Amino acid sequence: MKIADKTITSLLPILLVASALRADPLPSWEETPAKTEIIQFVESTTDPESDSYVPPAERIATFDNDGTLWSEQPMYSQLFFIFDRVNELAPKHPDWKTQEPFASVLKGDYAKALSGGDKAIMELVAATSSGMTSEEYSDAVRDWIKTAKNPEKKMLYTDMVFQPMLELLTYLRAEGYKTYIVSGGGIDFMRVFAEEVYGIPPEQVVGSELQAKFAMQDGVPVMIKESSLDFIDDKAGKPLGIYQHIGRRPIFAAGNSDGDMQMLQYTTVRRSSDDDLPRFGLLVHHDDADREWAYDRDSHFGKLDKALDAASDNDWLVVSMKDDWVSIYPAASSASSKE
């Protein structure tokens, strides 16, 4: 033990030099002020000599998912999953042919299906997941996400993640940050691919939740998903989810819509003069109609209006996908790179 400890300690200078010589941690970010600001924040919070040094335990970074880590147009990916499930289950439910919102889904009229608002969505969620065990649900998501494609981009959803954000997640983790997803999407939906796609384990995913109950099924203990909502992880629900799951305030939070405003406030607004940890708020601005989609104040999905106004008051970084990112999607999707 002694030997190993000593050897590791003597290695530290080498590791520090290696870190300084490390290649650009954010190669898919343009050399604009956005990139500089992020790197300066991360370097200052992890340099023990800096006034802004933050102990590793406090290096909590939270990321919204839809529109922040992956695309959310023409609608949230989870809605496509739900609609595909409705079609899959329809043979067992002949009544759906005439019963809204199912009838519209079966006709492919998604806009009409969604026109029923939250109530319609909850009916669809309940019909396609309640009564399943958590494993059965996860298996269904796992199967779906392997082959389902975005109807406009004709790409797998897991290929429509933002390469610059993947680099940011990796960079933060390499610098001792613990990265979390805090999303309005369903927690069980995201947990299936978060580890593989984002490097974020299930215990670091916070999301909306259906009620669930423990049951012994043929002698096997399982969790059964129920039909009523337990928690909506959006707007004021995001800091609540952070408080419940993480139990301390992040020092870094990234989002892309008004649903993230309270999370960014909770992360960055100082409590008192003693509250002096450095803090960073980031908003991804979808302004690249050529490579992705351009939308903000008037969008149905991912509306960015109040939070955009709040950004300058709160000194949040607004990232332009068009100007600040070299590429949008990972390299395999060459179509998304600038020429």
Add this chain to the structure above:
Amino acid sequence: MKIADKTITSLLPILLVASALRADPLPSWEETPAKTEIIQFVESTTDPESDSYVPPAERIATFDNDGTLWSEQPMYSQLFFIFDRVNELAPKHPDWKTQEPFASVLKGDYAKALSGGDKAIMELVAATSSGMTSEEYSDAVRDWIKTAKNPEKKMLYTDMVFQPMLELLTYLRAEGYKTYIVSGGGIDFMRVFAEEVYGIPPEQVVGSELQAKFAMQDGVPVMIKESSLDFIDDKAGKPLGIYQHIGRRPIFAAGNSDGDMQMLQYTTVRRSSDDDLPRFGLLVHHDDADREWAYDRDSHFGKLDKALDAASDNDWLVVSMKDDWVSIYPAASSASSKE
């Protein structure tokens, strides 16, 4: 980067040898089969050559708190905190002098105060925490736990933790396990000292929860504790809390009462023939009246009855505090060591 990586790789054999030579990881455990069984499980799950090897991401271990990590007699420590808070707040509530359950608390008749059952306890919880911000509440716990003492042992509550269990937590973490608390106690109560006392950070504490709401208070975003229960992390609530917070099944779970039975079932009962990860259930049996307390099937706090019956069927390890532990509390409390 290359240099550092190569040096680390060449270090691996030294680290492995150092690990094999390491001193006894459980010095406060007697040389009984309990200790052997634990060490064999940990070694086999962490040895890449073993058939029982478990990848680090799946090494999740969950621990009940009251009666498993610290003493819970003559009643749960959190109840003492609540009763002390009632006394502290009483001058502002003259009506409490004649209103139950407060009147009995103020007279020091805790048994009578608790005779009102869950309803009485919830009234006391609400009266002593609702309306506070999460920070105000944490500060109150932090102040209290620095000086409050168990009325029978005259020891600080944080000194009444079980030394053998502290060693087990440290041992599991050293072997790549992620350790969690999953307790019926209040999540905010435990988070205050879990990191310092158990080495478990707030994000790895699961507990019972009051509802809470996000609010802007004088421009500062805070969480306000409310008066109704949101979640009871006991019995079937424990696997539910694990599912919600962790999102995967533990492979190791430790408890001491019937409230832990479902957590141990969820952890150890195989789902199917494919479910072949090694699994470990542990029950701490309070059978040491001399050094701690002796109680099980008839105890009001920490009743161990059904779970004790289930232990042999499920192959759970029942740890005898009397026979399997060299000492109960950390060394400073010399009174608790065997002569």
